[in-house]
Amino acid sequence: QAQLVESGGGLVQAGGSLRLSCTASSATFRSYAMGWFRQAPGKEREFVAASTWSGGNTYYADSVKGRFTISRDNAKNTMYLQMNSVKPEDTAVYYCAARPWFDRHYVRSEEYDYWGQGTQVTVSS
Numbered sequence: 001q002a003q004l005v006e007s008g009g010g011l012v013q014a015g016g017s018l019r020l021s022c023t024a025s026s027a028t029f030r031s032y033a034m035g036w037f038r039q040a041p042g043k044e045r046e047f048v049a050a051s052t053w054s055g056g057n058t059y060y061a062d063s064v065k066g067r068f069t070i071s072r073d074n075a076k077n078t079m080y081l082q083m084n085s086v087k088p089e090d091t092a093v094y095y096c097a098a099r100p101w102f103d104r105h106y107v108r109s110e111e112y113d114y115w116g117q118g119t120q121v122t123v124s125s
Helices: 027-031
Strands: 004-007 010-013 018-024 033-039 046-051 058-060 068-073 078-083 092-099 119-124
Touching (some): 004 092, 018 119, 046 068, 046 078, 058 068, 078 092
Antiparallel strands (some): 033 046, 068 078
16 A cells, blocks of 8 residues: 655744655655645644646645745655745644646645645744
C-alpha cells in the first residue's frame, strides 16, 4: 500500500519559518498531483497549496500566498512546504495528499486519493 509520511512540524514563533516534508513510499507518486491541506481544532480541513506532477505549476490559498512555497523533488519522492512569516492562525495539523491527475478541483480534499498521517504545526504569538 502506497504511503505518504509528513515530517517537520513543531512549535515556531510568529514571524518564523518552518519546512514540512512529505515523503512517498513509491516512485508512482512522481507522476501524481500533490497538495497540502490543514485542519485546525474545531474547523474543517482546508486547502493550502497544490502542485502538478512536475512542480511546474503551483497554486495557493489566498491566506498563505506570498508566505508559503510548495515544491517537490521527484528524484527523492518528496514534496515540501516552506512556511515563512508564520502567523498564529497557521496553527493546525498539516496533511499532504496525492491524486493521479491534476484538474480544477485541486482545492477539494475529497478529490485526493492518498493522505499522510499529518504533522502538527503550532505558531506562538
